[in-house]
Amino acid sequence: MDEERLQRSAVVANNAMNRERGLDGVNSYARDLGFHPLDRLEPPLSGQDGAAWLDLCCGRGRALAQAAGQRRDGLTLVGVDLVGHFDPAAASAPNLTLVTGSITTWRPDRTFDLITCVHGLHYVGDKLGVLARALTWLSPGGTFAGHLDLNSIRLLDGGPATRLVRRLLREAGIGYDARRRLVTCTGPRELDLPLAFAGADDQAGPNYTGQPAVDSYYRPTRTGTRAEPAPSPRRAVTVDDTGVRVDHGTWVAEAAWADLAGATVSRFVVEVADVDHLELTVDLVYGHHLSVADDADGFAEAVAELARRWGRPAPDLAALAPGDGHVDVWRRG
Ligand SMILES: C[S@@+](CC[C@H](N)C(=O)[O-])C[C@H]1O[C@@H](n2cnc3c(N)ncnc32)[C@H](O)[C@@H]1O
Structure with missing residues (x-):
């Protein structure tokens, strides 16, 4: 209609x-x-x-x-x-x-x-x-x-x-x-x-x-060839003494340690949408969250740094399965 x-x-x-x-x-x-x-x-x-x-x-x-x-x-x-x-x-x-x-x-x-x-x-x-x-x-x-x-x-x-x-x-x-x-x-x-x-x-x-x-x-509506599209903005995630910073290429999301409630990693798969990636989700104390996928620069390093600051071994990212759900990598003590 x-x-x-x-x-x-x-x-x-x-x-x-x-x-x-x-x-x-x-x-x-x-x-x-x-x-x-x-x-x-x-x-x-x-x-x-x-x-x-x-x-x-x-x-x-x-x-x-x-x-x-x-x-x-x-x-x-x-x-x-x-x-x-x-x-x-x-x-x-x-x-x-x-x-x-x-x-x-x-x-x-x-x-x-x-x-x-x-x-x-x-x-x-x-x-x-x-x-x-x-x-x-x-x-x-x-x-x-x-x-x-x-x-x-x-x-x-x-x-x-x-x-x-x-x-x-x-x-x-x-x-x-x-x-x-x-x-x-x-x-x-x-x-x-x-x-x-x-x-x-x-x-x-x-x-x-x-x-x-x-x-x-x-x-x-179109067939044939087109000029190569511009590359999508590069994303990056860092964890340091100030907190967590996700640079989305065109905008930046930051959270200080005092605002962090926890952080998890999960594997997200939607076969029909050709999606299969890992996501780091950082929950904030006031109910929001930041999330970033594993194509971001520094993804594995950020997970490892969160786990190090929590005093636990980092999860094996290569072995993470969709059924594992959200695996804790950092929690407020
Ligand atoms: C699920 S409600 C969400 C309303 C609001 N954003 C919220 O979250 O409370 C979807 C709204 O879209 C409106 N809507 C549907 N088609 C629309 C259109 N073509 N133009 C403007 N509003 C439309 C409906 O009237 C309805 O109020």
């Missing part, structure tokens, strides 16, 4: 979906994104021009309302949702604009330091088209983070496009956290994927969230 019919479908206009996520806590953006939105806005907020956060598929707008409730000078908040059932606290916040409309057609008149789409693309037809549009609305250095289930992207012949899209995103320098199913990107980006939206299927059944979701069908 096309985007217009999809928006009238019972799967999209579904009252049972979770539209209530707040800023932090159990049912929250901080938890599902793996970072606190206000932390990401802090650097521009402390500058002269203030900061702007756009939340696509914002649901009831509770996360935005809670951000508005912090009364930070220079903070501009915008939320867009197809269904205008906004939380009363969101509707009355002075620095928060709420728009009832579809993110497939709406466009802003400014750029944003943070653009989020928390479990919204699951209900959109042209997920890749929305992603491409949203990436152009970022300010320089701004962050996009949105959930995207690659298993819901299919080629017109019915085959999964999971591996293809994963590769295309990687080649475009766009991050994909397979565990969180989260697309991330820094700074404005032109995303020109060789795929044209062909229609959506609202009968695809539940996705990984357990809720019925929408599959999106694409037609390949």
Whole structure:
């Protein structure tokens, strides 16, 4: 079905979906994104021009309302949702604009330091088209983070496009956290994927969230050869006296020892997505975590250093199996 019919479908206009996520806590953006939105806005907020956060598929707008409730000078908040059932606290916040409309057609008149789409693309037809549009609305250095289930992207012949899209995103320098199913990107980006939206299927059944979701069908639009893509940014992880530092190439995540609750390694395998790698996950005392895959420089050294500081032998990374789950390499004593 096309985007217009999809928006009238019972799967999209579904009252049972979770539209209530707040800023932090159990049912929250901080938890599902793996970072606190206000932390990401802090650097521009402390500058002269203030900061702007756009939340696509914002649901009831509770996360935005809670951000508005912090009364930070220079903070501009915008939320867009197809269904205008906004939380009363969101509707009355002075620095928060709420728009009832579809993110497939709406466009802003400014750029944003943070653009989020928390479990919204699951209900959109042209997920890749929305992603491409949203990436152009970022300010320089701004962050996009949105959930995207690659298993819901299919080629017109019915085959999964999971591996293809994963590769295309990687080649475009766009991050994909397979565990969180989260697309991330820094700074404005032109995303020109060789795929044209062909229609959506609202009968695809539940996705990984357990809720019925929408599959999106694409037609390949290009054949032949293209120039070699730019290499994706080099990642690196270090553990030293200050704590743990993950350099994602375009942005850096750091945690001091005092903020660390524990660290684990695990082997993550998704056969259909051609994924098989190790992940180091560092849990922080306030409920967030940092994670980094084994293609990062210094991965084995970081695991060994954490285990050394814990006073235990480092696990044999080559022998780690998916069934081993998260193996402790450091715990607060
Ligand atoms: C699972 S809810 C998540 C809401 C919110 N982000 C949260 O986490 O609380 C998905 C939201 O996407 C919205 N949505 C679905 N299709 C949309 C579209 N084309 N444009 C804007 N919003 C859409 C739905 O109305 C719903 O509020």
